[in-house]
Structures are given as structure tokens and as C-alpha cells.
Amino acid sequence: MYWCKIARTDKEFDEIAKLNYETFVEEIPQHRPNEKKRLIDRFHSENTYLLVYKGTEMVGMLAFRDQRPFSLDEKIGNVELLLEKEVCHKLCEIRLLAVKKEFRNGRVFSQLAKGIYSYVYDIGYTAAVISGITREKKLYNQLGFHQFAEEVGTEDAKFLPMILTRKNGSKMSERIRFTQNTFFPGPVEQEQPLTHTGTSHRSSEFLSLYNEMRVKLLELSNAKHVTTLVGTGTLANDVMLGQMKADFKETKGLIISNGEFGERLIRQAKKWHLNFDLCTYKWGESFNLLEIEQNLWTGNYHWICFVHGETSIGICNDFEPLLKLAQKYNVKVCADCISSFGSFSFSIEKLHIATAVSGKSLGAMSGLAFIFTNGKPKKNDAPLYINLAHHFNNPLPFTMPAFLVANTLLALQEYPKRFDLLQTRMEQISKSPFLQYCIVQKSLYPMIVSMKLPLELEHFSDDAKLNGLLLHDESMYLKKHRLVQISVVSLNFETALKKLNAFYESYVHVIS
Incomplete structure (x- = not known):
């Protein structure tokens, strides 16, 4: 299982420094070697790192940063001068995209693309710029980036100024089939197309x-x-x-x-x-x-x-x-x-x-x-x-x-069968690891459960969202009481819960 999360632990930051060294010292000679074989980015304190895991092993990463100047500004000047005005309202820069050599496959890059799309969209960035490695231009294009300026850098390390807009990010999401599994109490996604859209209410x-x-x-x-x-x-x-x-x-x-x-x-x-x-x-x-x-x-x-x-x-x-x-x-x-x-x-x-x-x-x-x-x-x-x-x-x-x-x-038309379906789904939650966090266990009814996650899982819902698993936690009353909810009413709940359970098992192992 490939999945992603935001880096927050000392262990993860050490793994980032190690992969950073392997990629940008040993493979792409941008920096000098050192005995520790660790490379800490100069913008480390300003970076938000997105990590990709296979199971419990970190296999890829990238960093988001929105403080100016961007590293790309330093190479080509103010990027806004080369971009269309409408994409410049809220920019971020993506840097340090790196994947372990043995994991450079479509599934890792697809997971990175999902993480990029989810994070950029959720934060509200209008676009993300990146210094793309010249030889990986095709990869960046597949991720939704396109070049907007001439290449820069040295013979050993040439880069392409590239941009990912929200529009292209949305297209990329459709192309890689980034499905979102919701656990909301409503609205409920519809499987059948709408009918009678032109029928008069007087007919x-x-x-x-x-x-x-x-x-x-x-x-x-x-x-x-x-x-x-x-x-x-x-x-x-x-x-x-x-x-x-x-x-x-x-x-x-x-x-x-x-x-x-x-x-x-x-x-x-x-x-x-x-x-x-x-x-x-x-x-x-x-x-x-x-x-x-x-x-x-x-x-x-x-x-x-x-x-x-x-x-x-x-x-x-x-x-x-x-x-x-x-x-x-x-x-x-x-x-x-x-x-x-x-x-x-x-x-x-x-x-x-x-x-x-x-x-x-x-x-x-x-x-x-x-x-x-x-x-x-x-x-x-x-x-x-x-x-x-x-x-x-x-x-x-x-x-x-x-x-x-x-x-x-x-x-x-689904009634009364739907009663049994919702009850079965609630029983599946009662057999999942999430039951231990439910506030009310004796009075569960087949619609929704509310959970109070422990402090070590305070970012669980945010990281789940990066993987297309949308728990219900953004209403103000839920935020105030630090509650996270799982509802059983959505389409394809069974598949979604299996994914959530698998994500939880890997996630807990990584943060422990």
C-alpha cells in the first residue's frame, strides 16, 4: 500500500535529510559531500514536507514552501513577471522532489501527484512552481506541470521553471483517478444520473x-x-x-x-x-x-x-x-x-x-x-x-x-433493505480499530460515530485527506470539541472503510 502524510517527527526529518543527500549530493551534484551523509535544506524550517510511504517505509518526498523569495525567484527573477496574472494570487513553490531509486514507479509518482493536488487545493494555492530536473521533463508533464521559462542551472544540474495551476491540477486528478472516499453524514454521492431535469412541477x-x-x-x-x-x-x-x-x-x-x-x-x-x-x-x-x-x-x-x-x-x-x-x-x-x-x-x-x-x-x-x-x-x-x-x-x-x-x-426504493445495509456497516465500524476512540459506544445508531482521537493522532484526519479519505471534522462545533466522525451513509462505504483501516494500521506504526 502506497500512501502519504505530512512529516512531523524527528525520525521523519532524519529520513528526509538522508534522501535529500542521496538525491541532491550523490545523484545530482548540487551540494558538497559530507561525512554524515545528511543534507538539511536551507529552507528546512519553512518547508512543509509531503512524504510517500510504501507500507511503513518512506520512499519519496517533496517540500512545499510559500515564503518569498522562492529559490526559483533567485534563478530567474520574480516569477510573477513570467506568469499570467490570475495564477499569481497565492503561489507556493514545490522543491526537493525525490524518490528512492528502487521505487521510481508509476504508483509512487501517482501518490505524489495525489498529495500535491490535495494539499495545493486544500490550502487554496492558485498555483505551484517548481525547478524541474531537465531529464525528468516528461514526468513533470505527467504530474500536470508545464514549462514557463527557459532552463537554468549548470551543465551538471539543469532545471526547467515549471508551474502547476489549479486547473491543470484538477485535470491531473481526473487522469490519475484520484477518487475521494467520504465519511460525511451528507451530502451523499449519487451513482445514478439525474433524470427529469426538464420536467415541470405542474405536469x-x-x-x-x-x-x-x-x-x-x-x-x-x-x-x-x-x-x-x-x-x-x-x-x-x-x-x-x-x-x-x-x-x-x-x-x-x-x-x-x-x-x-x-x-x-x-x-x-x-x-x-x-x-x-x-x-x-x-x-x-x-x-x-x-x-x-x-x-x-x-x-x-x-x-x-x-x-x-x-x-x-x-x-x-x-x-x-x-x-x-x-x-x-x-x-x-x-x-x-x-x-x-x-x-x-x-x-x-x-x-x-x-x-x-x-x-x-x-x-x-x-x-x-x-x-x-x-x-x-x-x-x-x-x-x-x-x-x-x-x-x-x-x-x-x-x-x-x-x-x-x-x-x-x-x-x-432501497427500503427496507437499506436498514440492514446501514446496520451491517455500523457493525463493521464496531470491529474496526476506531471503536476504541468512539465517545458513545452503547448508544451507537446506524448513521454516524463520533471519535475523540488521542493527541498522537491529532493530524490523522488531515493526513487521511491527502490520501482521498475524507473524515467529517471540519464543522466548527467539531473543531471546538476536537471530534472526528465516520458516517456510514455514503456510497461505497465498505471499500472506503477498508482503505481507512489499512491507512490507520500503517499510520500508527509510522508515528509510534
Whole structure:
């Protein structure tokens, strides 16, 4: 297995100095020999080194540097004077490209190309320049570089000023088939091409698709009604909360939270000026049913609202005990089921209102928001687009893309088989080395796990990205809590997890 990472350890820096010496002293006579047989680059402290490994052996490297002047500036003058203006906004220089002689094969150079593309793209560089060895011009061209100035150097060491633009880097990525394996909770990559892109939402063809989708959603949820809007889960929750304000008028409710999306629900409820108190718990902590019942026993509350699938922490809050309490104390239960709907079988028939979306566990494209109800919503004063009663009384009042409906219908055809698929995928995580880092192990539900990696693995996610393995960790709430997530909803999850497991095994061995 060939893979790459950013150099960070003393052992790696020593291996860099050794390969640097072998390449740029013994093979290409740029520097004088020394007894230690190590060559430390003059810009070492400013370099970011990308290393390529075969298994646990370092076999190749290169360095990124964006401090000026570049070494290439020293050879040909300010490089911007020879380049098109649009590629000069944020430049870096690639230097010290070296591969051990016995590993100079297509797989190593392909891995270097993947690392270059991923790093340059992620940092936001508009282009990368390099002093390419003349005899390796064909190789640099294959990596996406092209020459932009006359060759420089001595007879023993001639170089070509070359550049890799983002555009060429993208083409290079396609050419070397740099596939990215995502572990995001959404959006979900689609395997089938889009259909019905030109179908009017007023046509009989659209109505047939829409009604079939609606029937499937109601079968899956056991709800009496479903309203579909074009939008996100946040929109769905705003519609729900706006309707709750009308349904419950000035009566007080209880919002229960144990994660980021519970906190989001609270922020949204405050914007709607709902009258409510809070039962808040630490992230991932189970609801305290005794405390909740003590609140309901007072008779002050007429509704409960909470997040069912709390993806921020990888926990599913069971609503059956809440429904029993609600029946006992005659209160209504409303739930954000955005990340749980479609991940496993459950019934919404006893909930007052629940929300879901197309683009998470269901596996369809993002773009449709669903509001499930079990009664006729009361008339309310919310703006028309987010007015549930208006949608309920005037079906399809606004434009809805037929391709989203058709795509969601296609995803719904996979049920109930998809429930078993997601459960099997979760079991695969439970057998992987990542289980040891999961914050919540007893309450895993087949959608996502949240991990807190140890300090020695603090760069694991960044290095995984260089290899096309994209863990979910870039949301601000995840960064704040130092959480890394693996979701099971993506296409080709099984293949991706095998790659991630293999990467982890080599990675841990190298950094230990």
C-alpha cells in the first residue's frame, strides 16, 4: 500500500535529510559531500514536507514552501513577471522532489501527484512552481506541470521553471483517478444520473412522481401526512417551530438537548419566541427521564421538543420513553428526525410533528425537507414559504425540482433493505480499530460515530485527506470539541472503510 502524510517527527526529518543527500549530493551534484551523509535544506524550517510511504517505509518526498523569495525567484527573477496574472494570487513553490531509486514507479509518482493536488487545493494555492530536473521533463508533464521559462542551472544540474495551476491540477486528478472516499453524514454521492431535469412541477408526470414519493415516505414513517419543501433540515425545523407556535399558542413547552443540534433547535425556538424551558445535558449524556417527569408533573408544560438523532455526538435519543411520559401527562412530542430518518426503522405515528430531509440517511441528494404531521396544522402567521398550514391546504404551491423528487424516490426504493445495509456497516465500524476512540459506544445508531482521537493522532484526519479519505471534522462545533466522525451513509462505504483501516494500521506504526 502506497500512501502519504505530512512529516512531523524527528525520525521523519532524519529520513528526509538522508534522501535529500542521496538525491541532491550523490545523484545530482548540487551540494558538497559530507561525512554524515545528511543534507538539511536551507529552507528546512519553512518547508512543509509531503512524504510517500510504501507500507511503513518512506520512499519519496517533496517540500512545499510559500515564503518569498522562492529559490526559483533567485534563478530567474520574480516569477510573477513570467506568469499570467490570475495564477499569481497565492503561489507556493514545490522543491526537493525525490524518490528512492528502487521505487521510481508509476504508483509512487501517482501518490505524489495525489498529495500535491490535495494539499495545493486544500490550502487554496492558485498555483505551484517548481525547478524541474531537465531529464525528468516528461514526468513533470505527467504530474500536470508545464514549462514557463527557459532552463537554468549548470551543465551538471539543469532545471526547467515549471508551474502547476489549479486547473491543470484538477485535470491531473481526473487522469490519475484520484477518487475521494467520504465519511460525511451528507451530502451523499449519487451513482445514478439525474433524470427529469426538464420536467415541470405542474405536469402530470411530476405529480405521479411526487405522489409516489409521498406514499413511500408515509409508509416508511407511519405518519398520516407529509409536507415537502425545497430546502435544508434547518428550514424543516423552522417550519416545525413556526407551526408549534400556532398549535400551542402561549402554552409552555420543554426543549431537551444533549448535543450541537439540540442547541441549534434552542436557538431557532428563541427566534420564534416560543415559550419554553430547558432540560440540557452534556454532549452525549442520556436524557434524565426522572428529571423530565418531575418537570411534566408540575403541569406547566404542554409540549416537548428534542433531536432524535444527535449526529454531533453519535447518539440516538430514544423517544419511546418520552412518548409514555407524554401520554401520562397529556403533552405533545415534536422531534427533529433529520439525521435519524432512514437510518433504522421507527414510527412517527405518535409524534405531533417530526422533520427529516432527503440528503442524509435516505441516501438521496440534498435539497428536500420533509415535515411529518399526524393532524391538520392550525392556521398560522408564518411567512408563506415556511407556513405549514399554507402548504397543507395548498399542495405544491411553489416550484419543486422534479429531479430531486425522482432522485429521492429512487433512494426510497432501497427500503427496507437499506436498514440492514446501514446496520451491517455500523457493525463493521464496531470491529474496526476506531471503536476504541468512539465517545458513545452503547448508544451507537446506524448513521454516524463520533471519535475523540488521542493527541498522537491529532493530524490523522488531515493526513487521511491527502490520501482521498475524507473524515467529517471540519464543522466548527467539531473543531471546538476536537471530534472526528465516520458516517456510514455514503456510497461505497465498505471499500472506503477498508482503505481507512489499512491507512490507520500503517499510520500508527509510522508515528509510534
